[in-house]
Amino acid sequence: MSKKQSKATKQANMQRASERAAAIRAEHERKERRSRTIVVAASVIAVLLVVVAIAWGLQQGGAGEGQTSSPPDNVVDEYALAIGDDAAPVTVTVYEDLMCPYCGLFEQASSERLKEYADSGDVQVRYHVVSFLDGKSSDRYSTRAANAIGVVLDTAGPEVAVEFHDALFANQPEEGGAGISDEQMIDLAVGAGADEEAITGPIEDLKFEPWVENATDAWSKAGFTGTPTVTVNDEKVEVEGGEDLFANTEQAIEEALKN
Amino acid sequence: MGWIGFAARLLVGGVWIVAGALKLPDLDASVRAVRAYQLLPEAVVPAVGYALPVIEVAIGIMLVVGLLVRYNAAVSAVLFLAFVIGIASAWARGLQIDCGCFGGGGYDVDATEKYPWEIARDLGLLFVSLWLVRRPRSQWALDNRLVHDGTTDRTMTGEPSR
Numbered sequence: 001m002s003k004k005q006s007k008a009t010k011q012a013n014m015q016r017a018s019e020r021a022a023a024i025r026a027e028h029e030r031k032e033r034r035s036r037t038i039v040v041a042a043s044v045i046a047v048l049l050v051v052v053a054i055a056w057g058l059q060q061g062g063a064g065e066g067q068t069s070s071p072p073d074n075v076v077d078e079y080a081l082a083i084g085d086d087a088a089p090v091t092v093t094v095y096e097d098l099m100c101p102y103c104g105l106f107e108q109a110s111s112e113r114l115k116e117y118a119d120s121g122d123v124q125v126r127y128h129v130v131s132f133l134d135g136k137s138s139d140r141y142s143t144r145a146a147n148a149i150g151v152v153l154d155t156a157g158p159e160v161a162v163e164f165h166d167a168l169f170a171n172q173p174e175e176g177g178a179g180i181s182d183e184q185m186i187d188l189a190v191g192a193g194a195d196e197e198a199i200t201g202p203i204e205d206l207k208f209e210p211w212v213e214n215a216t217d218a219w220s221k222a223g224f225t226g227t228p229t230v231t232v233n234d235e236k237v238e239v240e241g242g243e244d245l246f247a248n249t250e251q252a253i254e255e256a257l258k259n
Numbered sequence: 260m261g262w263i264g265f266a267a268r269l270l271v272g273g274v275w276i277v278a279g280a281l282k283l284p285d286l287d288a289s290v291r292a293v294r295a296y297q298l299l300p301e302a303v304v305p306a307v308g309y310a311l312p313v314i315e316v317a318i319g320i321m322l323v324v325g326l327l328v329r330y331n332a333a334v335s336a337v338l339f340l341a342f343v344i345g346i347a348s349a350w351a352r353g354l355q356i357d358c359g360c361f362g363g364g365g366y367d368v369d370a371t372e373k374y375p376w377e378i379a380r381d382l383g384l385l386f387v388s389l390w391l392v393r394r395p396r397s398q399w400a401l402d403n404r405l406v407h408d409g410t411t412d413r414t415m416t417g418e419p420s421r
Contacts, residue, residue: 036405043326043401044317051279051316058284132288132365213287220291221301225356226366 066205072154084118141179264397275319292364325400
């Protein structure tokens with residue numbers, strides 16, 4: 001009898017022990033799972049933070065010292081350097097990047113003719129300069145040139161600014177290398193009629209860089225993806241394969257003038 | 260088997276790291292590249308443009324080091340699928356845009372010739388990503404260290420539980 005009883009006690013003891021062991025295992029598992037979740041979550045967050053920090057560090061822009069987000073004086077339609085009558089019935093907008101080779105070719109073909117249109121009083125020509133080709137030069141020429149045009153427009157007015165704009169295109173740098181230096185740009189601007197003292201600081205400080213960014217944004221949001229892009233009375237001048245942008249532009253202007 | 264997974268992680272992860280890193284210096288360009296597809300509403304275009312490069316690099320790093328391989332490979336597959344749809348739709352609509360896959364974006368004269376190759380490339384990477392979703396266990400992965408004993412459930416890293 002006593003033997004039987006002790007057997008039952010033994011069994012009970014064994015069961016208790018195995019229950020305890022199971023409880024300990026479960027507790028261990030639970031801790032393990034929790035610590036692993038923490039490690040995984042921490043790793044994922046760390047990776048994301050590092051990448052965000054790198055992205056943050058790589059960004060240029062934002063209004064730095066000597067910069068302003070307000071547009072230059074004498075600007076037309078927020079972003080344009082314009083020649084011709086504000087009240088002209090036809091407006092031609094040329095979106096261009098100073099670094100874009102096709103814009104240079106378009107300038108060669110169109111510059112004189114567009115000036116004649118502007119002088120006629122019936123057409124206003126708006127140069128909307130954008131900057132999305134900083135990667136094509138070693139020194140962010142695209143942004144520096146657009147800023148310089150803003151500076152000259154701000155300090156010397158549209159006639160001088162257009163002269164300067166033409167001079168920049170006449171001296172357009174090749175893709176891949178360095179752009180026109182700040183000094184050379186200042187020389188060209190002075191040659192066009194700008195005041196050296198007034199433009200030097202703002203050109204070097206990229207005073208209108210935020211405005212240049214906004215101008216590029218506005219161009220992109222208008223649905224355009226390339227330069228040169230031309231609109232006549234806000235209608236995009238389309239170019240099918242093999243056609244010439246300037247020929248189509250002239251045609252569109254002539255049609256607009258008839259209406 | 261472990262080595263195939265390892266190679267797959269390096270391939271897909273490496274592509275993500277390069278693709279994302281090339282976009283990080285100019286996030287505005289990334290926004291413009293997204294906008295050029297004319298698929299998403301303007302309200303979300305900037306968020307997607309800013310977030311994509313960061314997500315790409317993060318997924319790439321996690322795949323290369325082998326952290327949460329199954330989940331990252333799944334996100335990777337979803338992204339490749341989205342890119343394939345985006346490029347195919349741009350092609351179908353006659354848009355001439357650079358896919359912006361490795362930075363860049365915007366108008367591209369030769370776009371139409373590049374679309375098939377870009378779609379093929381992304382389909383290939385989609386396939387490799389799906390393979391990693393099915394078989395996430397591989398050589399030299401941090402996941403292996405997170406499941407060192409058999410007592411814990413292994414669904415998180417995709418190892419079949421016992």
